[in-house]
Amino acid sequence: MITLSNLSKSYDSNLVLKNIQLTFQSGKVYGIVGENGAGKTTLFKCIAGLENYAGTIESDLIPLKNHLGLLLTEPFYFDRITGREYLQLMCNARMVELKQVDAKNIFDLPLDQYASTYSTGMKKKLALLGILVQNNQYYIFDEPYNGVDIHSNMLITEIILKLKQLGKTVLVSSHIFSTLRDTCDEIILLKNGEIAQQVDADSFDLVENEMKKTMIGNKIEQLELK
Amino acid sequence: MKYYFQLQTIFWSRRFREAGFNPLFAAIFLVSIFVGASFFLFKYVDRAPYIFSGIAFFLTTLTSNKSKSDFLSSTFKDTLGKQIELAEKMLVLTPFVVFLLCKLEFILTGSLILITCTSFLMRFGFSGDKSIPTPFSKHPFEFAVGFRRLFWLLLPIYGLTCIAMMYDNYNLGVFSLLAVIAVVINFYNEVEDELFVWNFSKSVNQFLGYKIRIGLIYATSLVLPILIALLVFYLSNWWVTLAFLVVGLAFLSTYIVAKYAAFPQRINFVDGLVIMICIPLPVLLIFIFPYFYGRAKNALTVFLQ
Numbered sequence: 290m291i292t293l294s295n296l297s298k299s300y301d302s303n304l305v306l307k308n309i310q311l312t313f314q315s316g317k318v319y320g321i322v323g324e325n326g327a328g329k330t331t332l333f334k335c336i337a338g339l340e341n342y343a344g345t346i347e348s349d350l351i352p353l354k355n356h357l358g359l360l361l362t363e364p365f366y367f368d369r370i371t372g373r374e375y376l377q378l379m380c381n382a383r384m385v386e387l388k389q390v391d392a393k394n395i396f397d398l399p400l401d402q403y404a405s406t407y408s409t410g411m412k413k414k415l416a417l418l419g420i421l422v423q424n425n426q427y428y429i430f431d432e433p434y435n436g437v438d439i440h441s442n443m444l445i446t447e448i449i450l451k452l453k454q455l456g457k458t459v460l461v462s463s464h465i466f467s468t469l470r471d472t473c474d475e476i477i478l479l480k481n482g483e484i485a486q487q488v489d490a491d492s493f494d495l496v497e498n499e500m501k502k503t504m505i506g507n508k509i510e511q512l513e514l515k
Numbered sequence: 516m517k518y519y520f521q522l523q524t525i526f527w528s529r530r531f532r533e534a535g536f537n538p539l540f541a542a543i544f545l546v547s548i549f550v551g552a553s554f555f556l557f558k559y560v561d562r563a564p565y566i567f568s569g570i571a572f573f574l575t576t577l578t579s580n581k582s583k584s585d586f587l588s589s590t591f592k593d594t595l596g597k598q599i600e601l602a603e604k605m606l607v608l609t610p611f612v613v614f615l616l617c618k619l620e621f622i623l624t625g626s627l628i629l630i631t632c633t634s635f636l637m638r639f640g641f642s643g644d645k646s647i648p649t650p651f652s653k654h655p656f657e658f659a660v661g662f663r664r665l666f667w668l669l670l671p672i673y674g675l676t677c678i679a680m681m682y683d684n685y686n687l688g689v690f691s692l693l694a695v696i697a698v699v700i701n702f703y704n705e706v707e708d709e710l711f712v713w714n715f716s717k718s719v720n721q722f723l724g725y726k727i728r729i730g731l732i733y734a735t736s737l738v739l740p741i742l743i744a745l746l747v748f749y750l751s752n753w754w755v756t757l758a759f760l761v762v763g764l765a766f767l768s769t770y771i772v773a774k775y776a777a778f779p780q781r782i783n784f785v786d787g788l789v790i791m792i793c794i795p796l797p798v799l800l801i802f803i804f805p806y807f808y809g810r811a812k813n814a815l816t817v818f819l820q
Contacts, residue, residue, distance in 0.1 A: 339713055339818070352820045355716035365708035369663040370656050371646050378655040382714040403646055 290314055291336065291353065291427060291458060295344035298331055298482075305331050306342070306482045315349075315426075316456040318449055320469035322496065323479035324504055329462045330362065332479070333429045336460075350426055355383070357427045358420030362435065364412050372400035372407070372415050379419035393422060396441055409436040417445065428452060430461045434468050446471050466497055516591075519599055534784050546610075548788075553614050556795045564620050565690035568627045570794060571611035573697040575604040575631050576668065577704065604631055634668050651733055656711075657726075658733045661702025668698050669737070676741045685749050689759050692741045696763035699734045700770045709779050712818045719815045723775065723808065727768050734767055735760075762797045769793070769804045776810035 296309040305328045313319055321329050334340040338354045350356040366375065373390060380387040394400055396414040398407070404415055413436060420428065433445050449472045452459050463469055469476060476496050478486040480503075488495055528538040536544075557563045579600050587596030608631060615624040647666065651658035672694045679687035715722050735742075738760065745756045773786055782790075786807075793799045 337713065338820075339709060341817075354713060354820065359710065359713075361710065365710060367656050367660050367705065367707070369647075369660045371652075371659075374652050374655040374659050377652060378711070379714065381654060382711075383716050401646055 290349050292347045293336070293344065294347070296332075296335060296346065297343040298328075298335055298340060304482060306335065309344070309484060311477065311484070311487075313427075313458050313460060315458050316453060317474040318453050318459040318461060318472050320473035320476040321460060321462040321479060322464075322466070322469065322476060322500065323485075327479040328482040329479055330431055331482075333359065333361075333431055333460065333462070336429065348427070353427065356425055357429065358423055358425035360413075360416055360420055360428075360430045360433055362432045364416035366404040366407075366412060366415075368403070368405050370404055371402060372398050372404050375404050375415060376400070376419055376422055379423055383423045383425075385423055387422060390422075393418070395444065410438055410441065413437055414441055417448075421448065425457070427458045428460070430459070432462055432464070434463055434465055442468070466493075466500075469493075516595060516599055516602070519591075520602075523603075530784065549610055550614075552792075552795060557618060560795055562686045562689060564615065564618065564623050565686055566693065566794070567611065567615065568623055569690055569694050569697055571608055571627060572631060572694065573701065575607050576634075576665065576698070576701050578603045578607055601632070601635055604635060630671055634671060650736075654729045654733075656707065657702045657705070657730070658699075660705060661699070665698050665701060669695065672698070673740065676744055680744055680748055683748075685745070685752060688741065688745045688749070689756065692738050692745065692756070692759060693763055695738045695741060696734060696767060699730070699737060700767055703730070703767075703770055703774050704781075706774070706779060706781055709818060712778065712815065715819060717819060719812050719819045722815060722819050723772060723811060726771050726775070730767055730771050731764055734764060738763075762800075765797065765800045765804070766790075766793070769800050769807060772804065772807040772811045774811075775815055776807045778811070778814045 291313040293309050293311045296306055296311075297304065298306040309332065321332065323329055331340060335342040336346060336353070337357055337359045338346075338352075346353065348356070370378070376390055377387055390400065396411075396418060398411055398415055398418070404412065407415060413433065417430070417433060430445075430449070434442050437445065446468060449459055449461065453472070453474075459472075461469065461472065470493055473490065473493075475487060475489050476493055477484055478496050478499065486496055486499060531538040531541040534541075553567065556567055560566060584596070584600060587599055591599065605628075608628065612624055612628065615627070647663045649659050649662045651662055672691050675694070676688055676691040679685070679691060712722070715725075717725060742756065742760060746753055749756065770790065773782055773790060777783060777786060789803060793803055
């Protein structure tokens with residue numbers, strides 16, 4: 290479980306997160322949605338301890354960062370490190386033994402090639418695999434479906450469901466609402482750094498309609514398509 | 516090419532200004548430091564010409580990296596990008612060459628220019644994307660990445676060791692040993708993304724200890740052939756050989772903590788200068804290491820607990 294109390298974050302005078310109060314339970318998947326710049330990535334970085342913040346973040350496993358797998362939108366890779374070595378590095382960092390790496394390569398990645406030569410989707414899949422082999426208790430997936438092929442999309446959805454079944458806490462952000470519908474127990478809509486709505490699985494339509502109303506509005510009509 | 520070097524002048528002027536120095540004053544200061552340190556080195560340090568050449572060679576390796584090479588190749592016509600890279604290296608060598616010539620070290624000067632050019636040309640043969648096997652995959656990333664980036668540099672250095680043994684030149688052997696450590700120090704020039712440090716479930720002390728331990732073990736394994744050769748062929752000098760090894764490894768450890776003292780930025784000009792000053796006076800490392808270690812602890816506290 291992760292509890293955020295009065296979490297605020299600002300860059301100079303720009304307040305990007307305002308008094309966030311949230312509890313993320315074990316065995317549940319939470320979808321975080323919102324426009325670009327709504328504060329999703331900042332929220333994730335605060336939880337990971339990569340950003341300073343005001344307020345408190347508590348977890349049942351301490352320190353939280355040692356049990357957290359963080360998948361950022363654009364994973365970073367060194368120039369001359371192979372996929373296999375990247376996975377080794379991730380395991381060394383958490384003092385976990387890397388076993389049967391080829392069997393665990395469910396995305397069929399060319400592990401003996403330099404990771405920096407991978408395509409965008411392959412890089413994302415390797416980064417995801419890297420945090421999965423660490424056996425974390427908490428997971429944050431920032432846009433895991435971006436740039437990934439349809440087959441891997443389905444696989445990622447199944448992975449998230451499996452993590453939920455194993456009692457892990459999972460936070461996912463995605464711009465593809467259908468993927469969240471398939472995996473999430475709750476959806477949190479962030480707007481200008483505040484929680485605009487928080488609904489459970491039965492009321493996802495409310496968030497989707499709210500997003501359509503506020504984010505799309507009559508913008509399509511403005512194009513005057515003929 | 517002319518405009519590229521004009522841009523470099525502007526770039527360095529900006530760097531000096533950002534560090535709070537007047538560019539002209541900084542240039543005069545650097546030249547004075549160079550001349551002063553060089554005279555000091557040649558007057559008080561044994562085997563100074565070799566150490567001097569080693570430093571020069573090490574500095575030439577700092578002028579290029581893959582992204583810069585790719586940029587130059589893709590921006591400039593034909594082989595102009597490569598010519599610029601080589602010209603940069605020669606520019607770095609110039610003050611060292613002038614000084615060595617003044618000291619009548621003609622053979623060493625020629626060797627230095629030859630090794631710089633050869634290592635530069637050899638690099639193109641291995642610049643493809645095919646992964647190069649490395650014995651350092653168990654503990655990525657510095658040695659795995661660095662070995663692949665600079666293994667072409669290690670081969671001529673091992674060659675120098677063979678020449679040293681063949682021509683009974685102990686100094687050249689010691690130079691090879693220090694050159695390998697200089698190459699290893701270069702492995703630590705790459706600054707990782709913050710997430711790679713954050714990922715470690717270690718305290719700051721454990722993290723720095725791990726980095727230094729791996730650095731020392733792997734560096735020793737790379738100098739081992741040279742070390743064995745020196746100990747076998749010059750057994751009577753065993754304590755001098757080991758002293759050079761210890762000093763080299765002390766520099767490596769200091770460089771590692773200096774890197775993390777500046778993290779997530781690169782080592783800045785002033786810190787680099789502090790380390791350079793320790794080259795003729797390695798005893799200063801006793802004070803410099805704890806200084807950088809303390810700063811590294813502060814810098815890493817944000818990412819590790």
